[in-house]
Amino acid sequence: MTIRFFILQAHYRSTLDFSNSxxxxxxxxxxxxxxxxxxxNNLPAxxxxxxxxxxxxxxxxxxxDGQIFKLKEDIWDALLDDMxxxxxxxYIFDAVKIVNSVKASAAKITTNGKAALQHIFKDVLVDxxxxxxxxxxxxxxxxGGGDDKLVASLMDMILKQRAAAKAAKDxxxxxxxxxxxxxxxxxxxxxKEGTEWSI
Numbered sequence: 001m002t003i004r005f006f007i008l009q010a011h012y013r014s015t016l017d018f019s020n021s022x023x024x025x026x027x028x029x030x031x032x033x034x035x036x037x038x039x040x041n042n043l044p045a046x047x048x049x050x051x052x053x054x055x056x057x058x059x060x061x062x063x064x065d066g067q068i069f070k071l072k073e074d075i076w077d078a079l080l081d082d083m084x085x086x087x088x089x090x091y092i093f094d095a096v097k098i099v100n101s102v103k104a105s106a107a108k109i110t111t112n113g114k115a116a117l118q119h120i121f122k123d124v125l126v127d128x129x130x131x132x133x134x135x136x137x138x139x140x141x142x143x144g145g146g147d148d149k150l151v152a153s154l155m156d157m158i159l160k161q162r163a164a165a166k167a168a169k170d171x172x173x174x175x176x177x178x179x180x181x182x183x184x185x186x187x188x189x190x191x192k193e194g195t196e197w198s199i
Contacts, residue, residue: 003026008089009026011085036100040099043114044105045111064098067098068120069116088124092121092125158177161177181197
């Protein structure tokens with residue numbers, strides 16, 4: 001997948017500067033994009049219909065939703081302009097910055113903005129450009145999606161058990177769950193917004 005991402009960073013009619021350092025840079029960029037794509041699922045978003053008038057005005061004034069919708073439009077314009085994937089990816093990296101800002105509580109978005117971000121990563125990155133996490137692609141597309149949902153559900157259940165142990169100050173159980181996950185290659189990270197996991 002790193003090679004695909006590397007190739008997409010140059011226009012298909014231009015010359016590729018193939019080197020080990022360029023591939024390493026592409027790998028880091030790919031990891032940032034995939035992490036942001038995953039983070040869109042848990043981003044906090046304001047439901048405008050349930051917000052007070054002043055809160056809605058504050059979110060609107062921040063202009064982040066507007067930036068997201070503009071990025072979405074710019075990405076499609078780039079792809080329709082002779083499949084200009086380097087420009088499209090530069091806009092996707094702008095979307096990554098927004099995801100990280102919202103995740104760090106430095107910016108606020110509405111549910112509409114969140115849906116637009118998810119559209120950018122799902123419909124553009126995955127469906128059009130074919131960028132998926134290594135091992136996520138299956139010979140049967142439906143099976144792959146089902147497996148992802150099953151793993152996510154199981155991890156959610158495990159992390160809830162660990163959270164319950166921590167709440168009960170049962171540190172031995174909490175640590176045992178963490179260590180058992182680590183042994184099978186699952187890393188967990190506790191933060192202000194809860195516990196995140198990655199493989």
